[in-house]
Amino acid sequence: MSDTEHLTIVKHPLVQHKLTLMREQEASTAKFRQLLREISQLLAYEVTRNMEMTSKTIQTPLMEMEAPVLDGKKLALISILRAGNGLLDGILELVPAARVGFVGLYRDEETLQPVQYYFKVPDNLGDRLVIAVDPMLATGNSSVAAIDLLKQAGATNIRFLCLLAAPEGVARMKEAHPDVPIITASLDSHLNEQGYIVPGLGDAGDRMFGTK
Numbered sequence: 331m332s333d334t335e336h337l338t339i340v341k342h343p344l345v346q347h348k349l350t351l352m353r354e355q356e357a358s359t360a361k362f363r364q365l366l367r368e369i370s371q372l373l374a375y376e377v378t379r380n381m382e383m384t385s386k387t388i389q390t391p392l393m394e395m396e397a398p399v400l401d402g403k404k405l406a407l408i409s410i411l412r413a414g415n416g417l418l419d420g421i422l423e424l425v426p427a428a429r430v431g432f433v434g435l436y437r438d439e440e441t442l443q444p445v446q447y448y449f450k451v452p453d454n455l456g457d458r459l460v461i462a463v464d465p466m467l468a469t470g471n472s473s474v475a476a477i478d479l480l481k482q483a484g485a486t487n488i489r490f491l492c493l494l495a496a497p498e499g500v501a502r503m504k505e506a507h508p509d510v511p512i513i514t515a516s517l518d519s520h521l522n523e524q525g526y527i528v529p530g531l532g533d534a535g536d537r538m539f540g541t542k
């Protein structure tokens with residue numbers, strides 16, 4: 331997979347405008363959550379772009395026609411807890427029949443290593459397009475670990491959707507999972523010493539859920 335196939339940055343003006351509003355430190359919890367939900371639907375448009383299609387015969391008021399419909403087994407959306415849930419709900423509104431799974435991971439603040447606390451995913455992952463969602467791709471340790479687990483559970487066709495990515499995380503994902511395309515709204519500058527994305531937006535989970 332070439333670099334341009336591996337990383338897609340969604341530069342649509344509505345995405346970029348909403349992302350700027352989310353980055354601002356005075357955005358309230360309610361505003362932050364609402365904006366993330368709105369952006370998730372715009373990003374979902376991009377991440378589902380290549381879903382397989384088939385057709386079926388329908389009857390319009392005027393005539394019979396062969397009309398396009400989605401093919402194959404349902405999509406599996408996987409939320410990397412807990413911040414992933416901020417992307418999940420909006421996408422589910424667009425794809426209400428999707429199956430949903432959860433990978434519970436938090437990042438140890440000292441070591442920046444992921445600590446797993448939950449894993450529950452739909453059956454037959456190998457037959458599905460699997461879209462893993464987490465707003466932040468920082469060191470990449472969490473997303474690499476989550477995708478390791480999804481592959482162990484049988485997933486073969488995986489995409490990773492995030493709001494912000496750091497170059498360090500993109501490189502780590504490319505090394506560990508070169509077959510997994512990343513779709514994001516922004517490739518930011520770098521990570522700071524605490525592993526936060528700069529300029530970033532802070533801790534996505536805390537901002538979304540109003541915790542510290």
Ligand SMILES: O=P(O)(O)OC[C@H]1O[C@H](OP(=O)(O)OP(=O)(O)O)[C@H](O)[C@@H]1O
Pocket residue numbers: 410411412413414435436437438442444464465466467468469470471472473499525533534535536
């Ligand atoms: O790429 P990494 O360096 O691993 O960092 C990214 C991870 O950090 C955040 O989660 P966090 O650990 O804060 O958990 P939370 O979602 O419960 O807030 C974020 O949602 C990612 O899962």
Ligand SMILES: O=c1cc[nH]c(=O)[nH]1
Pocket residue numbers: 466468525526527528530531532533534535
């Ligand atoms: O900047 C960052 C890095 C990891 N997790 C976050 O929520 N924000």
Ligand SMILES: [Mg+2]
Pocket residue numbers: 413533534535536
């Ligand atoms: Mg967090």
